[in-house]
Amino acid sequence: MILVFLLVFLNPLPFASALNQEGLYLLQVKQSLSDQTSALSDWSHRDDTPCKWRGISCNSLTGGVESVDLSNFQLAGPFPLFLCRLPSLRSILLVNNNINSSLPVDISECRNLTTLDLSQNLLVGSLPPSLATIPSLRNLILFGNNFSGEIPASFGQFQRLEYLNLAGNLFDGTVPAVLGNISTLKELDLAYNPFAPTHIPSELGNLTNLEQLFLAGCNLVGQIPSSFGRLVHLQNLDLSLNRITGSVPSSISELKSIQQIELYNNSLSGELPLNMGNLTALKRFDASMNELTGTIPTGLCGLQLESLNLYINRLEGTLPESITRSKKLFELKLFNNKLSGPLPSQLxxxxxxxSLDLSYNQFSGEIPVNLCAKGQLEDIILIYNSFSGKIPESLGRCTSLSRVRLKHNRFSGRIPDGFWGLPKVFLLELAENSFGGQISKTISSAHNLSILSLSDNRFSGSLPAEIGSLEALVEISASENGFTGQIPRSLVKLSQLVKLDLSENNIDGTIPEGVKGLVKLNELNLANNRLSGSIPTDIGSLPVLNYLDLSSNSFSGKVPIELQNLKLNVLNLSNNRLSGELPPLYANENYRNSFVGNPGLCGDLDGLCPKINLSKNENCTWILTSIFVLAGLVFVLGVVWFYMKYRSFEKKKKRATVTKWRSFHKIGFSEFEIADCLKEENVIGSGASGKVYKVVLSNGDAVAVKKISGGVKKGDSLSAADIERDEFETEVETLGKIRHKNIVRLWCCCNAGDGQLLVYEYMSNGSLGDLLHSSKGGLLDWPTRYKIALDAADGLSYLHHDCVPPIVHRDVKSNNILLDGEFGARVADFGVAKIVKRVGKAAESMSVIAGSYGYIAPEYAYTLRVNEKSDIYSFGVVILELVTGKPPTDPEFGEKDMVKWVCSTYNQKGADQVIDPRLDxxxxEQICRVLDIGILCTNALPINRPSMRKVVKLLQEASWENKFKAGKDGKLSPYYCYDEEASDQASVV
Incomplete structure (x- = not known):
């Protein structure tokens, strides 16, 4: 009390006050906190009592303060220990503020507390063991902070504790067995803490009053204790997202009160207990993403069951008929198993x-007629099974449907008219079946339709003009059918359309006028039809088109010169009736395959037409002449080879023969000074194309020399040599004309006797990848990593937007970002770069050399298309590396890649489980903003990735306040991460 007197009266508030003692204590609390929103503005010395102040509750009889609730007030500062001076205080609620520092050891002075809720703050350090000495404490809620270390052993001494919630912190010890001593406990939540690998303590089975047990994401190993069978009052058990092994214990069937069991994403094996039918109160059972075998127990599908998730296991057999008895079942997800047989007819x-998802199984038979009997079915996903028969007429009346995926089955027959026009469906995927008939005009009612996938069926008739009224359409895939008639003119109204694939049909007529309205069109494929007329010049004005295939039709006239405006990765106009001159951009060898089969173009590109047959005598003469010429050439080459070898022997390999020296800057060294230093002791790196040497010049400066092998060794294919030569030429052509502070500088190049040499500026800190993922990664603090990201983005932006023509790097990765002595970043290694004007190069060569594993954009896997958006995806992976400190492929990711791991971990566990723990x-806040930019860059759909110029702007804005701030729950917006089930080709649905 003497201390309180000194604090209150020796440092008096600058005003006279009639406020009682508790009010004075509370004013001290106010002074100790930062209140930027003036949430405590009504706390005034002019009042007699604080009982009417915001957040304060008093006892109606005694007038003493019983509760302080300052939740969501945006207060900042240390825990206000003055609250413990309030003698009647029972409850402290400071939820969702910015209370920081550590929790004071003498918090136990709050002797009368029953509830302490400090969740969603910024508290750090260890938990005070003295908390367990508060005799009447019943609710201790501290989730969503940054507490670390061990959970104190003293916590086993709580006398009346009923609710203990420590979820979402940084505890890295073990789950203490002493918690099993808190016999009064009703809820225990330790989820999402990075505990050391821990077995589930069997002592937790002693908590016979427990109703809720949450241990998700706790790094648990070993088996589920059989002692859990004693938790007869348990209603919710969550052991998901751990590494639990073994089988599900049969004792789990003794949990008579259990309503929800979450076991997903573990390594459980064996069969599910047959006696699970005893769980009559069970509403939700999720054991997905394990290694469970056997069949689905009949008794598991009880009357109260609402949700059953057993996807991604190894289950076999049929779906039990008992599943139809439940009157509350709303979710059934069994995809990625080995289940077979027909579905229960009354399902x-x-x-x-x-929601019904049975994809990737072996189910057969027809779709049950009553699937939508209650009118609430939203998702039906049956892809990759062996279902057959027709779509029931009843589904044509199921207006609640929003996602329909029936791809790769054996369905046949006509689609019900009502099914075409379901008003809420945004994804209609019927591809790879045997459906027939026409598309009904009722499709005009499908106002929400975004993706229409009909490829590889037997549809016929004309495409209805009503499709053009569906303003939300993003994709129309209708290839490999029997469609006839003309392309509806109304399609040019679809301003959101990204993909239009009508290839492999019998469509005739011309391409409708006004295609320039398809401003988001990325892919246009009309190959193998009967189209005629001229190619519209409007196609050349489509801003994002990069795939154009009009091959095997009857198009005539000239190739529109406007096509040069496009940045195409695929161009195919072959096998038509085109004539006249080729546009200058395409009049070269790179585009030969794009125009074959057009006799009228023969005069413009040599070799497009078949050669005229020679007579027999002329043929023989030509052959003899060729033999003599070849023999002479071999002789001359032999003499030259012998002479070169002799000179090399005479010089005793002291100096490499260096020719064709080209410099791109003013330099002060000779080619021979470089060649003499290419020794093994000077090697500082190596790659697929050769070695990199550090050469210290006579003036003391250093350069880096990349040596690309130039010969064809025994056993090598000619294509390999061609690729190496092409890499050299590409890097010289690209870097020789670039002048930018964030692009590595190429001093000069030359051909040596045994390869080609590229001489760069030397980068003393090596590559970002080598430094970040080595023991020296701790040298890269966040400001340095941020600067590296911004520098590299600047360099790539210059390539994409300021070079004429633009340049696509095609191999952006952390090992190709070099760091100078001040950790300034330079983009390097342009051996596979693509100057955009050369987009017609055969796809086969692209597939051989473009990109590195872990950085390749998803669309490249199925289209071989690489453009600026592919660079942006790869750069997004580099950003994720900088944020997480992990390489793009890491055993921690399991079967996921970096992007999928970041999205799932960020969403499920929050940013703290993604960010490199070595970072301050x-x-x-800034790291989270940059992380969001990285995820935006790795968007599955190329059109949704920002341009590199936009990326630079976003990174610059990331250092500003209140921009791109992460949500308070630490989860991502759906804008960044997409449902992988939504499309087989990474389309947004």
Whole structure:
């Protein structure tokens, strides 16, 4: 009390006050906190009592303060220990503020507390063991902070504790067995903490009053204790996202009160206990993403069941008929198993089924007629099974449907008219079946339709003009059918359309006028039809088109010169009736295959037409002449080879023969000074194309020399040599004309006797990848990493937007970003770069050399298309490397890549589980903003990735306040991460 007197009266507030003692204590609390929103503005010395102040509750009889609730007030500062001076205080609620520092050891002075809720703050350090000495404490809620270390052993001494929530912190010890001593406990939540690998303590089975047990994401190993069978009052058990092994214990069937069991994403094996039918109160069971075998127990599908998730396991057998008894089932997800047989005929008849996903199994038979009997079915996903028969007429009346995926089955027959026009469907995927008939005009009612996938069926008739009224359409894929008639003119109204594929049909007529309205069109494929007329010049004005295939039709007239405006990765106009001159951009060898089969173009590009047959005598003469010429050439080459070898022997390999020296800057060294230093002791790196040497010049400066092998060794194919030569020429052509502070400088180049040499400026800190993923990665603090990201983005932006023509790097990765002595970043290694004007190069060569594993954009896997957007995806992976400190392929990711791991971990566990723990947490807000930019760059759909110029701007803005701020729950917006089930080719649905 003497201390309180000194604090309150020796440092008095600058005003006279009639406020009682508790009010004075609370004013001290106010003074100790930062209140930027003036949430405590009504706390005034002019009042007699604080009982009417915001957040304060008093006892109606005694007038003493019983509760302080300052939740969501945006207060900042240390925990206000003055609250413990309030003698009647029972409850402290400071939820969702910015309370920081550590929790004071003498918090136990709050002797009368029953509830302490400090969740969603910034508290750090260890938990005070003295918390367990508060005799009446019943609710201790500290989730969403940064507490670390061990959970104190003293916590086993709580006398009346009922709710203990420590989820979402940084505890890295083990789950203490002493928690099993808190016999009064009703809820225990330790989820999402980075504990050391821990077995689940069997002592937790002693908590016989427990109703909620949450241990998700706790790095748990070993088996589920059989002692859990004693938790007879348990209603919710969550052990998901761990590494638990073994089988599901049969004792789990003794949990008579259990309503929800979450076991997903572990390594459980064996069969599910047959006696799980005893769990009569069970509403939700999720054991997906394990290694479970056997069949689905009949008893598991009880009357109260609402959700059953067993996807990604090894289950076999049929779906039990008992599943139809449940009157509450709304979710059934069993995809990626080995289940077979027909579906129960009454599935959906008795329950409000909303989501059904049975994809990637071996189911057969027809779709049950009553699947949408309750009118609530939203998702039906049956892809990659062996279902057959027709789509039931009843589904044509299921207006609640929003996602329909029936791809790769054996369905046949006509689609019900009502099914075409379902008003909420945004994804209609019927590809790879045997459906027939026409598309009904009722499709005009499908106002929400975004993706229409009909490829590889037997549809016929004309495409209805009503499709053009569906303003939300992003994709139309209708290849390999029997469609006839003309392309509806109304299609040019679809301003959101990204992909139009009508190839392999019998469509005739011309391409409609006005295609320039398809401003988002990325792919246009009309190959193998009967189209005629001229190619519209409007196609050349489509801003993002990079795939154009009009081959095997009857187009005539000239190739529009406007096509030169496009940045195409695929161009195919072959096998038509085109004539006249080729546009200058395409009049070269790179585009030969794009125009073959057009006799009228023969005069413009040599070799497009077949050669005229020679007579027999002329043929023989030509052959003899060729033999003599070849023999002479071999003789001359032999003499030259012998002479070169002799000179090399005479010089005893002291000096490499260096020819064709080209410099791009003013230099002060000779080619021979470089050649003499190419020794093994000077090698500082190596790659697929050769070695890199550090050469210290006579003036003391250093340069880096990349040597690309130039010969064809025994056993090598000619294509390999061609690729190496092409890499050299590409890098010289690209770097020789670039002048930018964030592009590595090429001093000069030359051909040596045994290869080609590229001489660069020397970067003393090596590559970002080598430094970041080595023991020296700790040298890269966040400001340095941020600067590296911005520098590299500047360099790539220059390539994409300021070079004429633009340049696509095609191999952006951390090992190709070099660092100088001040950690300034330069983009390097342009051996596979593509000058955009040369987009017609055969896809086969692109597939051989473009990109590095872990950085390749998803669209490249199925289209071989590489453009600026592919660079942006690769750069997004580099950003994720800088944020996480992990390489793009890491055993921690399992079967996922870096992008999928970041998205799932960020969403499920928050940013703290993604960010490199070596980084200073004071930069967390900026790191989260940069992380969001990286995820935006790795968007599955290329059109949704920002341009590199936009990336630079976003990174610059990331250092500003209140920009791109992460949500308070630490989860990503759906704008950044997409449902992988939505499309087989990474389309957004």
């Amino acid at each position: 959906g008849a008795n329950s409000p089924l909303q 947490s004071t930069y967390k």
